[in-house]
Amino acid sequence: GQNIDQPTEMTATEGAIVQINCTYQTSGFNGLFWYQQHAGEAPTFLSYNVLDGLEEKGRFSSFLSRSKGYSYLLLKELQMKDSASYLCAVRDPPNSNSGYALNFGKGTSLLVTP
Amino acid sequence: KAGVTQTPRYLIKTRGQQVTLSCSPISGHRSVSWYQQTPGQGLQFLFEYFSETQRNKGNFPGRFSGRQFSNSRSEMNVSTLELGDSALYLCASSKGTAEAFFGQGTRLTVV
Numbered sequence: 001g002q003n004i005d006q007p008t009e010m011t012a013t014e015g016a017i018v019q020i021n022c023t024y025q026t027s028g029f030n031g032l033f034w035y036q037q038h039a040g041e042a043p044t045f046l047s048y049n050v051l052d053g054l055e056e057k058g059r060f061s062s063f064l065s066r067s068k069g070y071s072y073l074l075l076k077e078l079q080m081k082d083s084a085s086y087l088c089a090v091r092d093p094p095n096s097n098s099g100y101a102l103n104f105g106k107g108t109s110l111l112v113t114p
Numbered sequence: 115k116a117g118v119t120q121t122p123r124y125l126i127k128t129r130g131q132q133v134t135l136s137c138s139p140i141s142g143h144r145s146v147s148w149y150q151q152t153p154g155q156g157l158q159f160l161f162e163y164f165s166e167t168q169r170n171k172g173n174f175p176g177r178f179s180g181r182q183f184s185n186s187r188s189e190m191n192v193s194t195l196e197l198g199d200s201a202l203y204l205c206a207s208s209k210g211t212a213e214a215f216f217g218q219g220t221r222l223t224v225v
Binding site: 030031033035041042043044045048087089092100101102103104105106107 | 145147149156157164172206214215219
């Protein structure tokens with residue numbers, strides 16, 4: 001099975017940096033994804049890590065340590081529009097039946113204040 | 115290009131009824147996955163289809179079923195609706211092992 005943990009809520013100030021952590025205990029691993037979801041909208045893809053290390057994409061970076069079952073999403077130069085829920089998801093490993101299945105944490109609600 | 119399209123956007127049903135939700139994936143995407151999102155449980159995987167075959171199924175009762183057509187469009191069906199089935203149902207499509215793109219979802223309310 002999959003157990004994916006993230007903080008429920010976080011608050012940060014506009015212009016600051018925030019780190020959202022995700023820990024996972026899974027029976028297998030085939031990549032870790034971060035999605036952003038604004039209230040009432042669809043989740044949108046932010047980043048993907050399959051190997052250890054840091055992936056940088058503009059103001060967003062994501063880090064993965066497979067040996068520690070740990071990832072974080074780093075958001076720099078926070079803007080008010082970054083207020084949203086951030087979802088960490090682990091993909092099942094491929095096997096004869098697995099296909100494409102994402103196992104999500106319950107999400108971290110980030111509030112950016114002026 | 116057009117994104118993932120889900121219909122209808124909102125639905126109200128009575129306990130005991132059945133419901134069918136539709137999902138049209140991004141053109142060229144052959145994998146379609148379905149998820150249930152509730153405030154208490156977050157996003158939970160229902161099932162995934164690829165080339166009209168169910169490849170994976172989450173831990174949901176048999177009342178939840180789905181299918182995929184030859185044009186990759188997918189439907190999911192929930193029979194004998196219960197109050198606890200009230201949720202946002204999200205569909206996602208992907209190409210190969212790349213990231214999944216989500217539709218806007220269908221908000222189902224069971225009364």
